[in-house]
Amino acid sequence: MRVTKYVITSPESEILPSDIAMHIYGSKRDVHVKETCFGVIINGEKDEIDDLVREIRAMDPNGIFIKDRGFPPGDPRRCRGHRGGGPRPGFFMLECESKMLPMISRALEAESRNEPLPEAAPERVPVSMERLVEIIKDEFA
Numbered sequence: 001m002r003v004t005k006y007v008i009t010s011p012e013s014e015i016l017p018s019d020i021a022m023h024i025y026g027s028k029r030d031v032h033v034k035e036t037c038f039g040v041i042i043n044g045e046k047d048e049i050d051d052l053v054r055e056i057r058a059m060d061p062n063g064i065f066i067k068d069r070g071f072p073p074g075d076p077r078r079c080r081g082h083r084g085g086g087p088r089p090g091f092f093m094l095e096c097e098s099k100m101l102p103m104i105s106r107a108l109e110a111e112s113r114n115e116p117l118p119e120a121a122p123e124r125v126p127v128s129m130e131r132l133v134e135i136i137k138d139e140f141a
Helices: 017-027 046-059 091-112 129-140
Strands: 002-009 032-035 039-045 064-069
Touching: 002 017, 002 046, 002 091, 017 032, 017 039, 017 046, 039 046, 046 064
Parallel strands: none
Antiparallel strands: 002 039, 002 064, 032 039
C-alpha cells in the first residue's frame, strides 16, 4: 500500500528541508520526494516510508514532525498546476500548525531533560463593559 507523508521541520530546527531531502536521496530508497517550504513530502510503499520516517526523526527527534497526507505529490485534485494556481487547499492550516512547532519542540526538549514545564499563563479575563466605557471617556476627556 502506498502512503504519503509530510515531514515538517520546526522553524527553529537546525535541520533544513534540503538536509532531509539529501538524506532521502542518499538512502537510495524507492520513494518519491518533493521538497516544500515546510519540509518534504514523501510517497512510497508503507514499509519503506515507515523505515524512512524513523531515520529522519532520528536527525532531530524534537524538531521534525510527521503528518499523513491524503494525496501523493502532483495529484491533480490538489496540485496548483492543475487547479489554475493559488494556495493549495490546506496550506493555511499547515502554515498555522507550523507556527506552533517551536513551542512543541521546546516542550519536548524540556521533557527529554526531565525539566519541569513552565506553568501555563493565567487565563486572560476580558475587560468589562463598564471599564471599557470608563477608558473611552478618559481618552476623550
